[in-house]
Amino acid sequence: MSHNAMEHLKSKLSKTSTSTYVLLAVIAVVFLVTIRRPNGSKGKSSKKRASKKNKKGKNQFEKAPVPLTLEEQIDNVSLRYGNELQGRSKDLINRFDAEDEKDIYERNYCNEMLLKLLIELDGIDLINVDESLRKPLKEKRKAVIKEIQAMLKSLDSLK
Numbered sequence: 001m002s003h004n005a006m007e008h009l010k011s012k013l014s015k016t017s018t019s020t021y022v023l024l025a026v027i028a029v030v031f032l033v034t035i036r037r038p039n040g041s042k043g044k045s046s047k048k049r050a051s052k053k054n055k056k057g058k059n060q061f062e063k064a065p066v067p068l069t070l071e072e073q074i075d076n077v078s079l080r081y082g083n084e085l086q087g088r089s090k091d092l093i094n095r096f097d098a099e100d101e102k103d104i105y106e107r108n109y110c111n112e113m114l115l116k117l118l119i120e121l122d123g124i125d126l127i128n129v130d131e132s133l134r135k136p137l138k139e140k141r142k143a144v145i146k147e148i149q150a151m152l153k154s155l156d157s158l159k
Contacts, residue, residue: 070137073124077117078144081151085113089151096158107158114152121145 068076089110097103121141126134 070124070126070129070133071140074121074137074141074144077120078147081114081117081144081148085110085117086151089114089155093154093158098158107155111152111155114148114155118145118148118152121148 088106092103092106092110095103096107121144124141126137126141129137
């Protein structure tokens with residue numbers, strides 16, 4: 001920088017008020033704080049975050065889910081159908097009123113949940129299973145699929 005430019009800068013700075021310097025300092029502090037804060041932090045102390053993480057971590061390891069066998073997966077879907085949706089769908093079929101918004105919503109809900117169960121059954125892969133086990137599992141899955149499809153057909157006839 002030339003001597004002339006330095007003198008010009010000094011004269012500008014000497015005319016600047018103290019409040020401007022304070023404002024710039026506040027902006028700089030806010031900027032530094034936001035840059036140094038890790039993502040996702042909402043200003044909570046790191047001790048609180050650490051203690052919550054430790055609690056989650058302990059529970060997570062204590063209650064690790066046990067993978068279900070293929071037969072248990074099929075039984076699980078069948079039980080959920082029987083316990084949650086079969087009776088609910090039958091009741092709806094017996095009392096359905098095409099003018100009632102709640103009945104229409106209930107029909108659509110049951111329809112979606114039944115389709116979700118079918119998708120779960122479709123996701124059960126029996127290709128790499130031993131032949132002696134594959135056939136009974138395939139038949140069991142097929143029976144549950146047919147039962148759910150029959151209920152879907154009944155619900156679709158309500159339209």
